[in-house]
Amino acid sequence: MSNTRPARDRILDAYEELLINEGPRGATLDAVVARAEVSKGGLLYHFKNKEAMAAALIARLEELAAADLVRMRADPEGPSRYLVRESVYVGSALDRALIGVVRLAQASDPDASAVLERIHRSWMDLVLEEVGHPAIARAIVLLGDGLYYNEGLPGGWPRDQDSSAAQSVADLLEVVDVLKAHAASVPQNR
Amino acid sequence: MSNTRPARDRILDAYEELLINEGPRGATLDAVVARAEVSKGGLLYHFKNKEAMAAALIARLEELAAADLVRMRADPEGPSRYLVRESVYVGSALDRALIGVVRLAQASDPDASAVLERIHRSWMDLVLEEVGHPAIARAIVLLGDGLYYNEGLPGGWPRDQDSSAAQSVADLLEVVDVLKAHAASVPQNR
DNA sequence: GTCTATACACCGATAGAC
DNA sequence: GTCTATCGGTGTATAGAC
Known part of the structure; x- marks a missing residue:
């Protein structure tokens, strides 16, 4: 091999x-x-030992996530669309590292949870910066989370097989635009 | 005890x-x-054996989920709001059974995955019936999924500690209303 | 129905040869 | 730098007393 x-x-x-x-x-x-x-x-x-191996995996995720955040910030379509677009599991190095570490966190590894929290927060910060509306930002990030679990975890929620992946994402991106438009029309918060 | x-x-x-x-x-x-x-x-x-114990837990979830689906269908605020409202983990019997079986599914238990898929599909069907717009329905269900993982899994994504749980749900329900309103204004699909 | 005792496999980790 | 051999601990499950 x-x-x-x-x-x-x-x-x-x-x-x-x-x-x-x-x-x-x-x-x-x-x-x-x-x-x-x-x-x-x-x-x-x-x-x-096994713990050191886990730590190395977590470190690898941290590097990949940092690089991804740079791309997210620079994406022409904006962080929100980038997040939802990239939340569909395609088996990239980041996808695999992320799901792997999620599994570790589920096994009650505190370091894994801490890294995931940092990554998650960085997403939330960028999306909030874009849409300026905490509830909408939260909804968008949650949507990405749901997507990740739906598609990424072989044993989590089942993936939807009734819709082609590509169409499915395009539809969700439209929903994101609806949310962004609403946030723009009600520039209430922050 | x-x-x-x-x-x-x-x-x-x-x-x-x-x-x-x-x-x-x-x-x-x-x-x-x-x-x-x-x-x-x-x-x-x-x-x-251990497998029989897992099967019994799965059966218990199936009963609880069936009873919940009746409530979801009958809820005066509608299935969508019911789903998001109930997706926040409060430690109910259903919550606990659901998360427990999710964990089993994550450990590659095919029966656990099958039950979760049925439950998930029943939610999707009810929400779609209400909003009549597949992409919006999917987004709402995904939002619930994300919420569940955020709040329900001790080792999954970290829960947001910056917002009170009650306020957080109220905000998300507003977002659900935005999505429902949009679906109603564009009665395109199905 | 609930207990103790025990068989047996597997996992993580060490020691030390090459 | 990679291997084999092996130990102690823990996990599932069985047998059989009460």
């Missing part, structure tokens, strides 16, 4: 993938080493 | 609670029997 990639990266990829597909329960060291095609000793050379 | 409740119910309650607070990983038989104040043998008399 892609055995050319450094072992450290292969291990992290395998761990992430197992978190997504099998959950924290299934992401055992044995499963990771099988998927990464290294031995247990090999893994524990790169990461002294 | 509430040792008057039948052992079977105590076991199920304990399992549910552990799924919510500790995740599938922490919901071990040992943890369940400790919390339910029964012995391991006692548990395995009522449920022949």
Whole structure:
């Protein structure tokens, strides 16, 4: 397989993938080493224990999220549309890292929760800055959250199979525009 | 404690609670029997194995969800507002069962996923029936999903601590009204 | 119906060879 | 830097006493 990639990266990829597909329960060291095609000793050379491996995954998410935030801020369609557009799971590196760390957080990892909170807050801040209306901003971010869970978690809510993904997103972006228009017409808050 | 409740119910309650607070990983038989104040043998008399215990929890959710759907259909404010109102986690029996089974689904339990899909679809059907606009209906259901994950999962997205829960819901209900009004003004679809 | 005792598999981690 | 071998702990489940 892609055995050319450094072992450290292969291990992290395998761990992430197992978190997504099998959950924290299934992401055992044995499963990771099988998927990464290294031995247990090999893994524990790169990461002294499981916690260190999780920390590395969280650090990787943080980098990817920071880069994404730059793109979100610079997007010509604005942060709100960017957020909803990108909230559909397409299996990007960020998508995978995000879902993987969500799984970790669900397994009560405080560091994972903390990173997710920071990321979430950065989204909220950017969207609020754009629409200027806290309730509308919150609704847009929540919509993205719902989308992420619907589409991204194999075992979470079921994804809607009745609508093509592309059309589905286009429709939701129209809804976002409706919300943005409303916020603009009622420049009440903040 | 509430040792008057039948052992079977105590076991199920304990399992549910552990799924919510500790995740599938922490919901071990040992943890369940400790919390339910029964012995391991006692548990395995009522449920022949862990899978049977999970199945019983899923069945309990199905009953609670069916009863809730009746209320949702009959609510004077309509299904959409009912859904968003009730999507904030308040620790009701339905809330707990729902989150517990979501956790099971995240641990790749196919039966759990199937029930969640049925429940989700029934919500979507009712909301769509009310607003008559698929994209708006989808947005409203997604908003509820996002809310549920934000507030209901101890380790999921962080809950917003900056706004009081009551005010937060009231604001979101206003957003729902905006969406409903838009759907009514554009009776395009279906 | 509920208990104790125990079998057995699996997981995380260490030690040490190569 | 990667491997094998192995230990201690924990998890599920069974057997059988009460």
